[in-house]
Amino acid sequence: MNQPVAVFTDTDDLDPGPGVRLLERAGFEVRVAGTRDPEVIAEVARDAVALVVGYARIDAALLDRLPRLRILATMSAGYDMVDTAEARRRGLWVANLPDAATEDVAVHALAATLSLVRRLPQADSVVRSGGWNADFAQQRHLPRRASELTLGLVGLGRIARSFATLAAPVFGRVAAHDPHTDPAHWPSGIERYDDLEALAAATDVLSLHVPLTPATRGLVDGALLGRLRPGGFLVNVARGELVDPEALLAALDTDRLTGAALDVFPVEPPPADDPLRTHPRIQVSPHSAFLSDTSRRAYVCGPAENVLAWHRTGRPLTPVVDPTATALTPAPEGAAA
Numbered sequence: 001m002n003q004p005v006a007v008f009t010d011t012d013d014l015d016p017g018p019g020v021r022l023l024e025r026a027g028f029e030v031r032v033a034g035t036r037d038p039e040v041i042a043e044v045a046r047d048a049v050a051l052v053v054g055y056a057r058i059d060a061a062l063l064d065r066l067p068r069l070r071i072l073a074t075m076s077a078g079y080d081m082v083d084t085a086e087a088r089r090r091g092l093w094v095a096n097l098p099d100a101a102t103e104d105v106a107v108h109a110l111a112a113t114l115s116l117v118r119r120l121p122q123a124d125s126v127v128r129s130g131g132w133n134a135d136f137a138q139q140r141h142l143p144r145r146a147s148e149l150t151l152g153l154v155g156l157g158r159i160a161r162s163f164a165t166l167a168a169p170v171f172g173r174v175a176a177h178d179p180h181t182d183p184a185h186w187p188s189g190i191e192r193y194d195d196l197e198a199l200a201a202a203t204d205v206l207s208l209h210v211p212l213t214p215a216t217r218g219l220v221d222g223a224l225l226g227r228l229r230p231g232g233f234l235v236n237v238a239r240g241e242l243v244d245p246e247a248l249l250a251a252l253d254t255d256r257l258t259g260a261a262l263d264v265f266p267v268e269p270p271p272a273d274d275p276l277r278t279h280p281r282i283q284v285s286p287h288s289a290f291l292s293d294t295s296r297r298a299y300v301c302g303p304a305e306n307v308l309a310w311h312r313t314g315r316p317l318t319p320v321v322d323p324t325a326t327a328l329t330p331a332p333e334g335a336a337a
Contacts, residue, residue: 003029005068006050006307009058010036011300013291014075019052019300026308038062045069050307052300055268058082063090071095071310073303076290077159078239080212084321094321095306099158100298101290106162108289109237112261113151113167113205116233118143119259121283141231141258144204146170150229152203154196154219155238156181160209164190175199200227205235212239222247231258237289240265245276252281263289 006028008016020030033044036056042065045051049070051058058072060083071093072082079096087094115121119141126136151171153160156178164174168189175191177199186192193199196219200206206228210216220234220243228234234257236243245266251257261283262276268287270277277284290299306316315322 003027004050004311005029005031005045005048006052006304007041007045007048008032008034008052008054008300009041009045009056010034010054011075012054014054014296014300016052016300018297019304022301022304023307026311028307028311042066050310052303052307053081055081058087060086063087063092071307071316073306073316075299075303077101078211079320080239087321088323091323092321093310093316093319093323095303095310095316095318096320097299097302097306098318100302101292101295102158102162104292104295105159105237105289106166108263108285109159109163109207109209109235110166110170112237112263112283112285112289113207113233113235114146114170115283116235116259116261117146117149117205144231147172149173149204150175150202152176152193152199152206153190153209154178154199154206155209156187156190157209159237160207161187163207163209171205175202197224197227200224201229203232204229205233207235208238208242210238210242212241217241218244220244220247222250225251225256228257230256232256233258234260236261237263240268248282249275249279252279257281259283261285263287 006023011034016032023030031044033041041056042062045066047068048066049068051069051072053072053074058081063086069092072087073095074082077096077098079094082094084094122139123136149171150173151167153164153176156176160176168174173191175193177193177196183192225247248260252260259281263285264287265276276282306318310316
């Protein structure tokens with residue numbers, strides 16, 4: 001009997017070894033394509049039943065070339081890289097990792113937020129350039145007192161709730177907008193706003209925690225940024241395409257915003273001359289909010305466990321597309337890897 005074949009597409013900064021070994025012990029032949037190139041993936045995975053996906057785009061054209069495929073398991077909470085409608089049409093399972101790095105992303109969001117509010121990069125720059133306290137104190141924007149600020153969360157999934165729990169003792173208020181959360185199950189201690197614009201108007205720090213969908217692409221535009229309290233901040237650890245980059249740069253250059261912290265970008269990695277990468281008031285990290293010594297293993301073992309559960313029982317552990325059901329599973333927030 002032929003071994004079932006599983007293929008890892010792109011793994012970037014992750015070591016697929018632990019996930020490969022899990023699958024091999026269960027009798028799979030495992031291959032690592034190591035690329036996002038659809039031509040290479042199509043060749044390496046031509047007889048695969050399972051595809052473990054990083055950032056590679058899985059669309060109808062690629063699926064046409066993978067006739068034996070039965071399940072796609074993403075190495076992230078977000079799964080916008082997969083054409084889920086096409087997967088459903090073909091009767092394919094799609095599974096994600098909803099909780100592999102919740103703590104890591106939430107802590108990263110808090111660290112980035114506090115760094116913005118306390119202006120740590122600017123303080124670091126003053127010292128490294130030979131200055132000291134008086135030089136820092138003369139800057140146009142001084143650090144803010146967190147207990148006088150309102151933290152506004154766009155989305156209220158696992159990561160946002162964890163972030164809110166961490167941030168509540170530090171900030172004066174924590175508020176959120178999430179039309180998908182039942183008001184009856186709204187967590188205590190977080191003020192609820194039914195209207196996103198109203199949330200922005202009441203917010204000093206706006207933090208994004210929603211998946212990338214047609215409805216959320218470009219969600220943070222000039223109009224929304226213009227509603228933030230003057231001197232506010234933006235934090236994005238979700239998906240780069242949620243933010244209109246030109247609107248963000250204009251808000252910073254006109255002092256509408258004091259600063260922004262970006263872990264994600266519309267193009268990754270951003271070009272060397274991309275102003276999102278070089279702007280002095282944007283604090284950047286390399287799509288690493290998810291990364292820790294613990295999550296690094298979870299991101300390759302979790303998808304393997306989804307594939308193994310499907311192989312043994314006919315159903316992955318955390319499906320987001322169930323071809324046997326009548327509707328898509330609700331999308332999680334798109335934090336990610």
